[in-house]
Amino acid sequence: MDFAFLYDTLLTLLPGVPLTLKLAFSAVALGAVLALGLAMMRLSGLRALDWPARVYVFLFRSTPLLVQIFLIYYGLGQFREVRTSWLWPFLREPYWCAVLALTLNTAAYASEIFRGGLLAVPHGQVEAARAAGMSRGLLFRRIVLPVAIRQALPAYGSELILMIKATALASIITLMEVTGLAAKLIAETYRAIEVFIVAGSIYLVLNFVVTRLVLAAERRLTPHLRPAPVAILNDGGAA
Amino acid sequence: MTLRTSIAAVLAATLLAGAVPALAKDWSKVRIGIEGAFPPWNATTADGKLVGLDVDLLADLCKRANVQCELIANEWTSIVPSLQAGKFDMVMSIGINEARKKIIDFTVPYASGAAAFTLSKDGSIASLPMDGQRLDLNDKDKAAPVMAEMRKLLKGKTVGVVQSTSHEQLIRANFGDDVTVRTYKTSQDRDLDLKAGRIDIGFDSAVYAATLHDKPGNEDIRIAGPLLKGPPLATEVAMGVRKDDGDLRVLFDKAIQAAAADGTIKTISTKWSKIDLTPTP
Numbered sequence: 462m463d464f465a466f467l468y469d470t471l472l473t474l475l476p477g478v479p480l481t482l483k484l485a486f487s488a489v490a491l492g493a494v495l496a497l498g499l500a501m502m503r504l505s506g507l508r509a510l511d512w513p514a515r516v517y518v519f520l521f522r523s524t525p526l527l528v529q530i531f532l533i534y535y536g537l538g539q540f541r542e543v544r545t546s547w548l549w550p551f552l553r554e555p556y557w558c559a560v561l562a563l564t565l566n567t568a569a570y571a572s573e574i575f576r577g578g579l580l581a582v583p584h585g586q587v588e589a590a591r592a593a594g595m596s597r598g599l600l601f602r603r604i605v606l607p608v609a610i611r612q613a614l615p616a617y618g619s620e621l622i623l624m625i626k627a628t629a630l631a632s633i634i635t636l637m638e639v640t641g642l643a644a645k646l647i648a649e650t651y652r653a654i655e656v657f658i659v660a661g662s663i664y665l666v667l668n669f670v671v672t673r674l675v676l677a678a679e680r681r682l683t684p685h686l687r688p689a690p691v692a693i694l695n696d697g698g699a700a
Numbered sequence: 701m702t703l704r705t706s707i708a709a710v711l712a713a714t715l716l717a718g719a720v721p722a723l724a725k726d727w728s729k730v731r732i733g734i735e736g737a738f739p740p741w742n743a744t745t746a747d748g749k750l751v752g753l754d755v756d757l758l759a760d761l762c763k764r765a766n767v768q769c770e771l772i773a774n775e776w777t778s779i780v781p782s783l784q785a786g787k788f789d790m791v792m793s794i795g796i797n798e799a800r801k802k803i804i805d806f807t808v809p810y811a812s813g814a815a816a817f818t819l820s821k822d823g824s825i826a827s828l829p830m831d832g833q834r835l836d837l838n839d840k841d842k843a844a845p846v847m848a849e850m851r852k853l854l855k856g857k858t859v860g861v862v863q864s865t866s867h868e869q870l871i872r873a874n875f876g877d878d879v880t881v882r883t884y885k886t887s888q889d890r891d892l893d894l895k896a897g898r899i900d901i902g903f904d905s906a907v908y909a910a911t912l913h914d915k916p917g918n919e920d921i922r923i924a925g926p927l928l929k930g931p932p933l934a935t936e937v938a939m940g941v942r943k944d945d946g947d948l949r950v951l952f953d954k955a956i957q958a959a960a961a962d963g964t965i966k967t968i969s970t971k972w973s974k975i976d977l978t979p980t981p
Contacts, residue, residue: 649864651780
């Protein structure tokens with residue numbers, strides 16, 4: 462193994478990390494808002510809201526993200542109407558096209574995860590909150606949403622990891638994130654194995670941090686599932 | 701036939717089969733990697749067939765070299781790594797340059813081309829100097845003022861090139877600080893962005909640029925400015941071969957020289973590119 466080359470490769474690929482993270486975070490943040498909206502539409506019980514959400518989720522979960530990115534970037538740019546519209550300053554930039562495609566894609570998956578979380582909120586807790594006189598808004602904000610997030614977190618963690626990796630597809634629309642830089646370096650040096658090992662390791666480190674963060678969040682949100690502190694147990698045992 | 705003689709036959713066959721590659725590789729069958737997305741050199745039809753100047757020429761060269769050729773389509777950016785990994789034995793249409801010579805060997809050139817700019821009809825650049833005239837970058841007295849004028853015209857613009865081509869190298873070397881370079885996987889991706897107005901100008905092989913306008917959907921793109929030749933451009937186009945396959949290279953060297961001498965390359969290149977690309981000896 463040529464460690465000097467691996468080190469040089471790392472130095473070449475690291476400048477791509479901020480763009481990778483920016484793409485992933487923008488898409489996850491915007492996607493989460495959209496996903497929550499979609500999940501609520503699905504659970505609204507109103508056909509006029511339920512069906513559009515169903516169609517949206519079906520479309521974006523059933524087509525490859527690669528195709529979605531390609532159609533949004535190259536496809537939309539072919540129409541004069543799009544090129545002369547107020548949207549063009551955004552759609553002209555590969556960055557915003559990538560954010561848009563990633564956002565729309567993750568929203569579809571996340572909406573189903575959120576829907577599962579919302580459905581898993583125990584009915585007894587909702588009834589208790591109602592009995593305590595909570596309004597619908599307060600009930601949703603204080604009881605339903607926190608419990609739903611807790612239930613959805615393990616599955617949502619996977620979606621976060623998928624999004625970090627999905628940013629690699631942005632390289633096909635000329636964005637020089639980690640994979641884009643790796644492809645460029647391979648084209649220059651013809652050393653695909655070493656470059657991909659380094660690129661893969663960068664994603665590994667990024668996702669290691671993400672999994673730790675998700676685990677920490679999970680722990681924080683489930684204090685009731687942790688064993689009680691030892692001192693109290695001893696007290697109880699002595700009695 | 702007894703069991704013993706058949707065992708002997710199998711043993712003999714095994715020994716022979718083991719012995720042959722040690723002497724020289726058997727080149728009765730040659731696998732050739734080709735991009736299939738760089739018309740008119742090579743392209744893929746809607747039903748998946750490879751066509752183009754390269755394909756016609758290969759049919760002729762393989763007959764001359766008396767080998768059976770199998771064409772394998774491969775994405776451009778990984779074509780040389782795939783050659784080295786043994787996915788095929790030769791690669792088609794690579795521009796010769798020094799950096800690439802360190803990695804692989806080349807046959808003698810089978811075509812001598814040029815590079816040119818492409819503009820979109822309603823784009824931000826109206827015209828370039830020296831439309832359609834040849835300009836050799838080695839001829840510094842003549843090239844320097846033209847390149848200086850180009851530099852002024854391109855200042856602040858975005859130039860689209862295919863990633864890791866000699867076209868990218870030329871743009872970076874000559875206009876690097878003044879322009880934004882955007883790199884694409886294929887010429888077609890770049891052309892879509894030129895039409896969409898995301899980039900101001902494209903730079904590619906002159907053959908590609910000259911034939912672009914005639915394809916459906918490309919009515920708004922045209923070739924413009926000088927036809928460039930000289931370093932770092934790799935306008936001499938050859939077949940690439942692994943460094944340890946010298947015998948295969950010699951086989952195709954001879955075939956290419958014969959095809960250049962008897963006018964076959966002229967016929968095929970004029971048919972596909974409207975330009976006589978016969979390499980100068």
